[in-house]
Amino acid sequence: MASEGQMRSDHLTPEARAENAAMLAAALGLNVTEAAEALSFDVAVTVDPADNVASTIATEFVQIFRRTVRSIETNGNYNASCLEVVIGNVASRSDLKKLFVSVAGRQVTIGDSQTEMRCPQMPHIFSVLVACYACAAALQRALDGRLPFNMASQLVIPLDEFGVNEKSFNAPVNIEKAYLAGAGAIGNGFLWAARYIDIHGEIYVADDDVVSPGNLNRQIWFTKEDLDEPKADRLVLHAQPFFQNLKLIPRRKRLQDLREDGPWLRRLIVAVDSRRARREIQNEFPGEVFDASTTDIREVVVHHHKQVTEHACLSCIYEADPEETSREAHIAEHLGVSVAEVRQERISDQAANQIAQHIPKLDKRAIVGIAYDTLFKQLCGEGELKSLEGRRIVAPFAFVSVLAGALLVLEVVRNLGAGVSRKDHNYWRVSPWHPPLRRRQQLRPKQSGCEFCGNSTLTQINLKLWL
Ligand SMILES: [Zn+2]
Incomplete structure (x- = not known):
């Protein structure tokens, strides 16, 4: 399922896409519409299906990254993509921007150049970690380096740096x-x-x-x-x-x-x-x-x-840090409830009444029991709380x-x-x-x-x- 064929992002709801756009908007200082456009790109993955380690990394990469981008496809059609992610020792198949993911010895490299050898065996859990770093690098590359993280063009990850004895992975x-x-x-x-x-x-x-x-x-x-x-x-x-x-x-x-x-x-x-x-x-x-x-x-x-x-x-x-305290105060002020209520984390029956009076378009019954952060994020996403641009609670x-x-x-x-x-x-x-x-x-x-x-x-x- 995940190894071949297309993974369109219709698995994401509009709300999930809005969360991604809000996150990117906060990171790049864009408005939410611009950020949503910037995330509307497709990714192609190239992998040798006979290379088990590379294939597992590719499967993880596709399953994780499709939660962020518009669509992602393995060994398929390259026409619509803006980036080709080449995993393991396999020839690239397009003229697109490239990201190479290689495993050699006890380290993983993610970046401009490829290691010309089959991926050696490594503890399976590292395929998840490598996929996560590859997602970060792929996002940075697709956005032409605009994320403010000063990422190296070649990320070198020594697996021993995670500090876990290899024996531990093979035993219960x-x-x-x-x-x-x-x-x-x-x-x-x-x-x-x-x-x-x-x-x-x-x-x-x-x-x-x-x-x-x-x-x-x-x-x-x-x-x-x-x-x-x-x-x-x-x-x-x-x-x-x-x-x-x-x-x-x-x-x-x-x-x-x-x-x-x-x-x-x-x-x-x-x-x-x-x-x-x-x-x-x-x-x-x-x-x-x-x-x-x-x-x-x-x-x-x-x-x-x-x-x-x-x-x-x-x-x-x-x-408790100042950011937490000021965020709670902002949420309280904008929803028309006390800070003590916000600290309860979930919206009580009584607080729901107050919020519905303060923001009439909200249905009291629909907000009882949900988290303050969740409601606040929804309102931010819909542009109800524009004054809090940059302060919004963003989901990674x-x-x-x-x-x-x-x-x-x-x-x-x-x-x-x-x-x-x-x-x-x-x-x-x-x-x-x-x-x-x-x-x-x-x-x-x-x-x-x-x-x-x-x-x-x-x-x-x-x-x-x-x-
Ligand atoms: Zn303590």
Whole structure:
């Protein structure tokens, strides 16, 4: 299906395309119409079907990048495309702009020149990572280098820089019992990449939201068939067939609302969509935390800690910052509700009344229970809140969220896998536009103003649970 033939983007809803345009508009300083036009391009992929490694990268690349561009086709018609992406050692087939993706030895190169050898074997999960970097490079090339990321013309990615012992990829990884908080973009990306690892155990997937049309640009497992259905159920439905030894169990609640007594949250994968939600989750006393987040399309943050720790907790890493506070104030002001309401994250019955009075074209019944960010993004997309140009909440492209999910899987493998992996950090910032750099790994200390670590009641309970 994905290896040959055309992948038109009618799998994207108008809302999903609008999300992509809003993201590009914010990155390039364009208006949304110009950005939508800039994203209306087709991509051709050339790959040797007999080269398994190259074919897997190509399949991943097509499935991820079609969430962003108009259409993408493998070994097909090159006439309508603006860019040919040549994966592995195969002759290019057009006079189009080119991007070459090659694997040689222990490194991947993405850029102007091709390595003339068949791709050697590598752990399968790297095909997802390579595809994500190839999407970034392909987007930059299709836009003639206009994205403000100073990307090298040849991206060289040493696979060892990800810091995971190769043995770990070939042995089972026992996650025992874990919870996944959030079945949105990063939660999707996590289970997407985890298909390539033999994970054993069970994961409870917690999310109270339903799939909305504006999610399809980045939530890689979801299609139009999933609209209005619970995210937790649909993610489990789609992902479960790919796991022999891992049982996925959906819970249609936010993680915070699943609360049980005692040390119930021994292992937690955090894929929620806000800093505030991460701080709330810290207050549930997770034992071991695997966390990834995105800063629009600029950066992915990966964080891990295990209690009892002398170092940063989730609330230390995701302290309230001025941008968050001012964004909440803007949303409150423009929707005509209090900041305290916005901090509840979901629109209450009473707040829906107030919003409908403030913005009469909104139907109260249609907005009860949805996230403030979601409503706000919709209004931005429709041009209702023009005064907030540049401040809008933007959703990253699919390849950024999938990269975050894949790095989260690597973090699980690094910590729970069979091989001994070097590990003396709890925080890593990774750019989709540049090679990963181990020197950007940090061991972040506790923050003096942390609302968890600075609260003696909470820290005493924490000690009791995990010491
Ligand atoms: Zn803390």
